[in-house]
Amino acid sequence: MSEMEAREAAGKVPAVPERLLALQKNDAGSEAFEVRRWWQRLTLSPQELKAFTNAPPWPKGVRARLRRCASPEAAMLTEGFRHLWQGLPDVPQAHRDERLQQWACIALVLAELRQETPNATLGSRLGREKNGTGKPCMSELRFQQLLDCRSPEELVQRLRRALALIDKRDVSVVHLADNIALWWREYRGRPYAEPSKRLGFVWANDYFGELSRYQRENA
Secondary structure, three states: OOHHHHHHHOOOOOOOOOOOOOOOOOOOOOHHHHHHHHHHHHHOOHHHHOOOOOOOOOOHHHHHHHHHOOOHHHHOOOHHHHHHHHHOOOOOHHHHHHHHHHHHHHHHHHOOOOEEOOOOOHHHHHHOEOOOOOOEOOOHHHHHHHHOOOOHHHHHHHHHHHHHHOOOEEEOHHHHHHHHHHHHHHHOOOOOOOHHHOHHHHHHHHHHHHHHHHHHHHO
16 A cells, blocks of 8 residues: 555545645655655644655754745756755656746745645635635736736745735645646646646636635625
8 A cells, every 4th residue: 555545544645635736646655645745844844744754854944945945947946946856746847947847936935834734725715704804815907917927036925925824724735835836837839728637727717616606695
């Protein structure tokens, strides 16, 4: 039995596969599995981490250095990124540079997340009602700005701000990494033919679905 299968049997990871459009599936050795394990070792306390793996956490300063990085290029030079990169499955050399940039962005954003909820999507979390105000955690204007990101630096900056609005918690590490990988796919001119698999639709469907749910309840 693999580590992933053992954790599923113990109820430590979601038994239902998470919706992925750009990352490899949730198997041991896949991108999805490796990025969650990396985040757990980066973020969780030794006591919390024991529920998922016997591997030790990375030193506290590893996450702090990633959070201080202002660009994907700076992130690539950190110990935290090296741990992530070395755990990922190999890809052809022709895609290495693009993959480095993509995963550097993922590392920068995930380093901000303090607590995760498996299967919880970013769009639905941003659309959730804020403290009984009848308004979403992220305004529709800011949400539109997030949809309109035109560069990796802008994407990282806006996602960091988005996480700050939701107290940097209650989002799936895997979903968030998949969102960033999907953004990169589209940024490089490889969008899915099906509109429902494009990032704008994914985020908007989750955000406005959550928004309409509590608006109906409050009507």
